[in-house]
Amino acid sequence: MKAKVALLGCGNPARKWHLPTLSELSRRGEIEFVALCDMDERLASENGAKYGVPHYTNAEEMLEKHKDILVVDIVTGDPTHHVLASLIAAHGKHVMVEKPMALTLPCCDHIIDTCRRNGVHFEVAENYFRMPKQRMIVKLVREGILGDIVRVYFVEPKRQVPFEPTVTHNGLGRPISGFGRTSGMCMDMGAHRLSQLRLYAQSRPKRIAATVRKYMSDPNRIHEDWAHALIDFDSGAVGIYETSRLGEAQKYCQITGTLGGILDNDTFGPEIPLRLRHDDGWQDIPVETERRRIDGVDVLQRIVVHADTEIVYENPFRDYAIDDWSVGHASEIMSIAHAALNDEPAEYGIEGRKDVEMAMAIYQSSLHGMAPVELPLEGVTTYEQMVHEDYHAKFGRPIGPFWQPSTALRDTTLDRCIAGR
Incomplete structure (x- = not known):
């Protein structure tokens, strides 16, 4: 069937x-x-x-x-x-x-x-985690090839533009979500990256401290321009997530373990720059890919990591006209x-809920002066309450049966929206 x-x-x-x-x-x-x-x-x-x-x-x-x-x-x-x-x-x-x-x-x-x-x-x-390269990276982590994971980083730009000659240092703007097609950067690409960091660490995040900034003066640009988060995992591993759409582009992903690491400056590329401890130094580990063309599409067949033990990823869609990116879909x-x-x-x-929870913690920490936020979150955060209020003001209806605005909230949110036009 x-x-x-x-x-x-x-x-x-x-x-x-x-x-x-x-x-x-x-x-x-x-x-x-x-x-x-x-x-x-x-x-x-x-x-x-x-x-x-x-x-x-x-x-x-x-x-x-x-x-x-x-x-x-x-x-x-x-x-x-x-x-x-x-x-x-x-x-x-x-x-x-x-x-x-x-x-x-x-x-x-x-x-x-x-x-x-x-x-x-x-x-x-x-x-993202379902793409072949990422499947192999997570496999390496899970099989202990990198040893105990100590640090995980994901730093990436998004549609980078120059700073204005004079910047303003603002936090989150309102309406808090903007209510366009996508949410802010920490929810848009952030959902991917927070997922990956959690999988790289192979541990539950227990605490997040973060700052979220908006530098552009255009009042129609509601979403953040830059964000930086420090993530403390149960295992003791530390995660760094940073995203930016202003200034000089920085892009890399790094996983550091006690036995090896990956420092990837081309996260969208197919290469896995794996290095493992060897005596008192480091050794580059060969990673081989096998590919063939199907109906004009370059299709990955498998990835082979030639460590002491050969580690293999087999593409489950290797006989279909589906490229690396769309293997995830x-x-x-x-x-x-x-x-x-x-x-x-x-x-x-349910892991998708965990990605949102981490993003909510980032926003909540920033709203409260980078105060550490403990996970799992309990109750409705300040940020979430603002989203619910602004959704009601934008669409004229409660965001869901789980939330009803008070008259005071309804009046202030509507006044704020009118004033912001």
């Missing part, structure tokens, strides 16, 4: 990655791609025609017309994740949402609770498909 999968949302991420991957998996008989939906009639019709599936502009109509849909892949803007995931789950369909899982932890819990009540599984489309799609068919938890699922 194959899972019948529908897609909700035909924006850029869907057109670049989800749709081609769904189509290839369907062509190869792994799933059945049966329908798609987008509020934009042009996008829906164009992509329906391109991929040969019925298209809709209303999700409930799609579900009514295709009662045999088993899984819905939700590829929409961040503010819609908890709403659409709950709608799909209420119809008895299994759910996958793009990262970040939702705007706040109460929104994440709304998805989890709705799925549980309706007896369906959920997955979060976190693709294929893996997440098959994860929720298998969960739906076999009534078992998806591979990542």
Whole structure:
């Protein structure tokens, strides 16, 4: 039996990655791609025609017309994740949402609770750790090749632009989330990087101290321009996460263990710059990749690390026209498909909530003068309360049944929005 999968949302991420991957998996008989939906009639019709599936502009109509849909892949803007995931789950369909899982932890819990009540599984489309290179790196860590992990770093720029001649030093702006397609940098690419840091450390984060800054003077730029977080893990490992869109670009990922390390200045490239302790020095370890072309696509077959013990990663999609990047998307799609068919938890699922929790701790620490924030978080944070207020002011409705604004909050948030126009 194959899972019948529908897609909700035909924006850029869907057109670049989800749709081609769904189509290839369907062509190869792994799933059945049966329908798609987008509020934009042009996008829906164009992509329906391109991929040969019925298209809709209303999700409930799609579900009514295709009662045999088993899984819905939700590829929409961040503010819609908890709403659409709950709608799909209420119809008895299994759910996958793009990262970040939702705007706040109460929104994440709304998805989890709705799925549980309706007896369906959920997955979060976190693709980075599922890419071949990252699978191998995590395998090296888990098998102890690097020894005990001491430090993990991820520093990256995002669409770098110069500083203005004179900068202002501001913290988070409001409306706190901006409510565009994506959230701030610590939630957008941050969801990926916090996931990776946690997997590299192979430990639970217990404390985070952070600062989040906005330097650009444009009042329409709500999101942060720079953020820096120090993460203390249960194991004793320390993590550093930094992201920036201003000034000189810095980009590297580093994993330091007692027996070896990886210092990667090209995190999107295929190479794994692995070094291991050898006598009193360090030795570069050869890493071999095998590739072949399938339907014009350069497809990884396997990665071999030639350490004392040969370590091998085999690409599960090595016979399909799926490149390294889209292996991550294929893996997440098959994860929720298998969960739906076999009534078992998806591979990542609840881990997506942990990524959001770490981002919430970063924002909370910054709002309170870089004060360390203990994990797991308890109750609703100041940052989350601000998101909930501003969501209500923006959309004219509570963010979910788990939150109701007081009259005072409603008045002040509306006044603030009016003043900010």
